[in-house]
Amino acid sequence: MTEDKESFPQNFLSDPLRQHKPYIPGEQPSSAERTIKLNTNENPYPPSPSVGDKAAEEIKKLNLYPNPKSNQLRKVIASLHQISMEQVIVGNGSDDLLNLCVRAFADSNRSVGMLDPSYSLYEVLASIQGAQLIRIPFASDDFELPLKKVTNCSANLFFLTSPHAPSGRAYQLELLDSVAGNFNGVLVIDEAYADFAQQNAIPLLAKYPNVIITRTLSKSYSLAGLRVGYAMGNPSVIQVLDRAREVYNLDRIAQAIAQAALEDQKYFKETKQKIIESRIWISDIFAEWGWRMIPSATNFIFCKPLDHSGTGGAQIANSLYSFLSTQGILVRYFPQNKLTESYIRISIGMPEEMSMLVSKIKEWQHQGQLK
Amino acid sequence: MTEDKESFPQNFLSDPLRQHKPYIPGEQPSSAERTIKLNTNENPYPPSPSVGDKAAEEIKKLNLYPNPKSNQLRKVIASLHQISMEQVIVGNGSDDLLNLCVRAFADSNRSVGMLDPSYSLYEVLASIQGAQLIRIPFASDDFELPLKKVTNCSANLFFLTSPHAPSGRAYQLELLDSVAGNFNGVLVIDEAYADFAQQNAIPLLAKYPNVIITRTLSKSYSLAGLRVGYAMGNPSVIQVLDRAREVYNLDRIAQAIAQAALEDQKYFKETKQKIIESRIWISDIFAEWGWRMIPSATNFIFCKPLDHSGTGGAQIANSLYSFLSTQGILVRYFPQNKLTESYIRISIGMPEEMSMLVSKIKEWQHQGQLK
Secondary structure: OOOOHHHOOHHHOOHHHHHOOOOOOOOOOOOOOOOEEOOOOOOOOOOOOOHHHHHHHHHOOOOOOOOOOOHHHHHHHHHHHOOOHHHEEEEOOHHHHHHHHHHHHOEOOEOEEEEEOOOOHHHHHHHHOOOOEEEEEOOOOOOOOOHHHHHHOOOOEEEEEOOOOOOOOOOOHHHHHHHHHHOOOEEEEEOOOHHHOOOOOHHHHHOOOOEEEEEEOOOOOOOOOOOOEEEEOOHHHHHHHHHHOOOOOOOHHHHHHHHHHHHOHHHHHHHHHHHHHHHHHHHHHHHHOOOEEOOOOOOEEEEEOOOOOOOOOHHHHHHHHHHHHHOOEEOEOOOOOOOOOOOEEEEOOOHHHHHHHHHHHHHHHHHHHHO | OOOOHHHOOHHHOOHHHHHOOOOOOOOOOOOOOOOEEOOOOOOOOOOOOOHHHHHHHHHOOOOOOOOOOOHHHHHHHHHHHOOOHHHEEEEOOHHHHHHHHHHHHOEOOEOEEEEEOOOOHHHHHHHHOOOOEEEEEOOOOOOOOOHHHHHHOOOOEEEEEOOOOOOOOOOOHHHHHHHHHHOOOEEEEEOOOHHHOOOOOHHHHHOOOOEEEEEEOOOOOOOOOOOOEEEEOOHHHHHHHHHHOOOOOOOHHHHHHHHHHHHOHHHHHHHHHHHHHHHHHHHHHHHHOOOEEOOOOOOEEEEEOOOOOOOOOHHHHHHHHHHHHHOOEEOEOOOOOOOOOOOEEEEOOOHHHHHHHHHHHHHHHHHHHHO
């Protein structure tokens, strides 16, 4: 190293890294803290009991490299969605797949589009690739899809979060069909939460070669700690993503556990049903209180809290968020955007956690009344 | 999708992807086939018996996201090498860390350097980043480090494989010190095999801010199937790599198993010793036969086979490689390069596997004699 050490490593950074800001995840408290964690849309139920044996089998073989293509897992996914194995790729979390999409279809001359607000990782991935970002804002806090703005935008690659996050809103298949048919680029429909919805975009795969659907096992399969996601698309697109993929992107245990979890559809449906029931239960309570909510097609609720006097707004949302935090209940608050600053996002937890949440919110309302 | 479907997805590819060729790993036979697998430098011993319990504990918590920074694992690594936690980053295999180095320190104006031949993944990573590749060839099949050529090259980021692969040759610390001191860029010393060597480059970390050392648990810790690696460097460099990193790059089970394996130093040393003993045993036999070998500081042997008449060369190496393959013994052959085409690379397996290898080589020699 002959150059001035003071200038290191700044003078050696790649162009994209010079401005790059990483993704900030929701708070992950240490396991020692006793918290009710409703801030990162994890599933409150443990994974299928069948995954333990599968993992134990693989541990003895950990000295050997995994199957580089995760072929068994691809087969299971293809069979689950009744598509061909050539339409499936798996990754180290769906974040890995979103990143592959950016590496394959974006660069300094090919921009990335996203709904604003939606998953802020899209921006991070575009930034590190040195690609321009096009934000398509929503017209209001109804979070209706701005169809024309999306299809007219010049992005080479567009991320459409459906059901939408953080609002939880579902988009009808006909609407997504319209986007896919009219957008001249690669359309990624990020279906991280689709298992909790009534509809999904899989029928579009047979119709449009430019559609990629991404899924994660983090939410509906209770495997946020494992990092497994997958993408479905035209075989020609899957081949491209495979070329961009790290050769051994998914370890042996992750492949085995993901397979076991996907194969236990009984457990999957039972836990999903419980979450949907809790979602309905808490939505009904908030509705009774007159809180504005987006009908949720996900495992979270996006709601506009009202204080004892029936007033909502950024200050009120922030007040409830902070109060719950002091009570050991973590929820998510997005003050950066006018459309979200009056809302909080609450992941669906265990029934007893949701009851505790309700009583703590009542306490917050009561405290406000006494002031 | 309004454009001609025929042109899809080619017309939408990012510039780097248009030419990109992925890494081709060594053959991974299906578990049904009975083979002696000496082709991808896996460890023949299973991982430490302590890893099973650690994995089982984590399975119950898989519904929760992992610690995004893998902090416990970083602590264990820092303590093992007597450096600070701020000097450590972990990844999904050392490939993940090599990729982060490229994303952080290479782009279309900042080139990547590598020894030729060495680990072909460096080229793949540079290609997908759209960075130019500078190959520094060896002068001969002694694989002596071409010091001046490395330090004079214009690469912004240089990958130096030490011990070298595929030759297995060790480079002295003084020589690496010279490279680090005279190279005006980021020097990655890829120590994938360093645990099998007498020396390593860790002392350079205190001296040079531009040195990054990468390690993998795939080889010496019997965890090729798990995908865990780490990098050590100046805190300012580690911060940069952390900014480029995927937020949850290592799952809960991988973090726990890696930690357990690193903490079981007794098992690590025992299995390492066994491999070194097997390496000496097979090297002595090849030496007796008059085979040229690079003294190995790794868990593999790079040797130039001779047939019954004492002749070596590309044809002979290819003949032995093919013969062993028909006998269910997989080794690695690199015909693409003049310096390697007369050699084969053999991973150190179990003692009984090495005995079988020796008797099969004798059979091959004998067959040649009969022709």
